[in-house]
Amino acid sequence: MLINQIPKQQNQATISVMDQKTVRPPHVLIFPLPLQGPVNSTIKLAELLCLSGLHITLLLTDHIHTKLLKYSNIQSRFSSYPGFHLETIPDGLPEDHPRSIDRFIEVLESLKTKSSILFKDLMTTDSRRPVTCIIADGTMGFTCDVANEIGIPIMYIRTISACCLWVFFCFPNLIESRELPFSGNDLDTPIKSIPGMEEFLRRRDLPLFCRFNLSDPNIKTYLSEGTENPRAHGLILNTFDDLEGPIVSQIRTFCPNLYTIGPLHAHLKLNLESFSSSPPSSNSLWKEDMSCIPWLDSQPSKSVLYVSFGSLAVMSKELWYGLVNSGSRFLWVIRRHSVLSEIIETPPELSKGTEERGCIVEWAPQEKVLAHGGVGGFLTHSGWNATLESVVEGVPMICWPYFLDQQVNSRFVGEVWKLGLDMKDTCDRVIVEKMVRELMEERKEEFRKSADEMAKLAKQCFMVGGSSYCNLQRLINDIKAM
Ligand SMILES: O=c1ccn([C@@H]2O[C@H](COP(=O)(O)OP(=O)(O)O[C@H]3O[C@H](CO)[C@@H](O)[C@H](O)[C@H]3O)[C@@H](O)[C@H]2O)c(=O)[nH]1
Numbered sequence: 001m002l003i004n005q006i007p008k009q010q011n012q013a014t015i016s017v018m019d020q021k022t023v024r025p026p027h028v029l030i031f032p033l034p035l036q037g038p039v040n041s042t043i044k045l046a047e048l049l050c051l052s053g054l055h056i057t058l059l060l061t062d063h064i065h066t067k068l069l070k071y072s073n074i075q076s077r078f079s080s081y082p083g084f085h086l087e088t089i090p091d092g093l094p095e096d097h098p099r100s101i102d103r104f105i106e107v108l109e110s111l112k113t114k115s116s117i118l119f120k121d122l123m124t125t126d127s128r129r130p131v132t133c134i135i136a137d138g139t140m141g142f143t144c145d146v147a148n149e150i151g152i153p154i155m156y157i158r159t160i161s162a163c164c165l166w167v168f169f170c171f172p173n174l175i176e177s178r179e180l181p182f183s184g185n186d187l188d189t190p191i192k193s194i195p196g197m198e199e200f201l202r203r204r205d206l207p208l209f210c211r212f213n214l215s216d217p218n219i220k221t222y223l224s225e226g227t228e229n230p231r232a233h234g235l236i237l238n239t240f241d242d243l244e245g246p247i248v249s250q251i252r253t254f255c256p257n258l259y260t261i262g263p264l265h266a267h268l269k270l271n272l273e274s275f276s277s278s279p280p281s282s283n284s285l286w287k288e289d290m291s292c293i294p295w296l297d298s299q300p301s302k303s304v305l306y307v308s309f310g311s312l313a314v315m316s317k318e319l320w321y322g323l324v325n326s327g328s329r330f331l332w333v334i335r336r337h338s339v340l341s342e343i344i345e346t347p348p349e350l351s352k353g354t355e356e357r358g359c360i361v362e363w364a365p366q367e368k369v370l371a372h373g374g375v376g377g378f379l380t381h382s383g384w385n386a387t388l389e390s391v392v393e394g395v396p397m398i399c400w401p402y403f404l405d406q407q408v409n410s411r412f413v414g415e416v417w418k419l420g421l422d423m424k425d426t427c428d429r430v431i432v433e434k435m436v437r438e439l440m441e442e443r444k445e446e447f448r449k450s451a452d453e454m455a456k457l458a459k460q461c462f463m464v465g466g467s468s469y470c471n472l473q474r475l476i477n478d479i480k481a482m
Contacts, residue, residue: 027132027133029057029135030045030136031136034099037383040283041159041384044283047078048267049479050083054476064285067286071285071287072285119142131152134154135236137157137158138232155233156235159238161239162244163197163405164207164409165251166194167408170195177193182203186203200416208404208407237251239263240263240467242454242457263391263392263458265385266388266458286335288364292369296359305328306331306378308366309333319429322427328357331369332358370390376395377396382405398423399413400427418450419447419450
């Protein structure tokens with residue numbers, strides 16, 4: 001179970017490699033994409049590698065670093081690892097830039113043009129602690145250019161789902177077969193040129209930008225950065241084989257050296273338990289409102305629908321009407337400073353139902369919430385972390401995806417894994433009410449059964465001998481041998 005308790009034979013192999021490499025102790029520089037979801041999961045990878053005894057430098061942009069210092073316990077948590085070091089670089093944007101998801105291309109562009117030089121300096125100036133391996137988010141292709149230039153091996157991590165990554169890899173197929181670009185409103189047309197998804201993928205399940213201007217050079221950059229993995233030594237995915245194995249096999253045809261080591265949050269939790277250490281922090285970029293936990297304690301078992309759209313803040317009044325009209329209890333995360341002002345005031349006809357059955361917070365301790373016995377369903381934007389967190393806790397989902405991998409994820413949740421309902425593209429109050437009743441009442445047994453089965457598989461994968469356990473050992477050994 002412990003990372004350090006690897007089988008004897010493997011241990012011996014590792015030690016002999018270490019003997020030869022005493023001059024350069026393994027030192028990994030980890031650089032997450034500066035967004036809530038990727039930051040959360042990549043820091044969990046950093047901690048897993050710290051637990052295995054590797055020296056780690058975590059590189060954050062100043063903006064993310066400031067937020068993490070304010071709202072998470074990152075500093076005290078990592079202080080117990082002697083080989084851990086935190087570094088920061090500016091992202092090159094003015095202080096008042098929102099760095100929101102809808103303007104994220106600007107962040108990427110700035111990192112590439114302004115921060116890559118600093119990134120290179122960082123790697124070449126400190127000769128006392130030379131970096132022996134870089135792990136960077138595959139969306140930041142410039143890190144690979146720098147790594148190749150200075151001769152340090154690099155691995156990519158992608159924090160989106162394997163199923164969406166595979167869709168990205170298949171973009172040339174889609175264009176060649178003229179399935180993309182498409183025009184018109186028939187979003188139910190099947191998509192046939194993505195191997196493994198021919199039976200169920202429709203136009204509406206492709207990432208949202210496929211409905212708009214595909215010739216946008218920003219989108220092209222974003223796509224190609226992410227799929228030029230052969231340039232890196234390996235690709236780390238936050239997923240597990242029982243969930244996405246068939247799709248992972250497809251990606252392996254492009255990137256043979258793949259490590260599926262997720263779900264990272266649960267993998268880390270289990271390892272920390274083995275060390276009798278406290279559970280990890282959530283790496284939140286906003287202040288968690290813990291008042292929802294006592295509220296959940298007072299609710300009947302599995303009676304609450306948890307509603308959260310991650311770091312996104314896309315809301316609609318229709319959703320609120322549907323929630324209240326469903327009669328379900330709900331815990332709703334609304335980041336008030338960034339939602340439409342029209343819904344900040346409670347509509348008078350909704351106030352009674354909201355007060356009686358609802359709890360609203362600005363940011364929740366999500367992993368704790370999903371693990372709470374009072375929660376019976378999750379209305380989610382289908383971000384990959386949210387999806388995995390729900391899978392691990394066996395909580396069925398209603399998916400209301402917004403962009404990026406979320407459209408693909410929600411199709412898999414509804415159609416392939418049968419873990420809930422896909423509400424994409426519709427959000428009127430009647431549909432919301434109907435779906436909430438279906439998930440929480442009418443079909444709850446069916447969904448809970450499949451969610452429980454998947455949760456069991458998720459927990460087995462990082463036990464000794466499980467797929468994610470073995471892949472993490474292989475990753476650690478490969479890093480030590482670099
Ligand atoms: O009240 C809240 C809401 C969210 N979270 C956490 O915030 C993270 C959010 O991650 P995710 O669910 O992946 O959503 P986004 O932040 O929107 O993530 C972006 O990055 C992901 C990949 O990392 C993609 O899958 C998403 O589509 C993309 O929007 C999760 O770990 C949650 O536990 C909280 O702690 N409290």
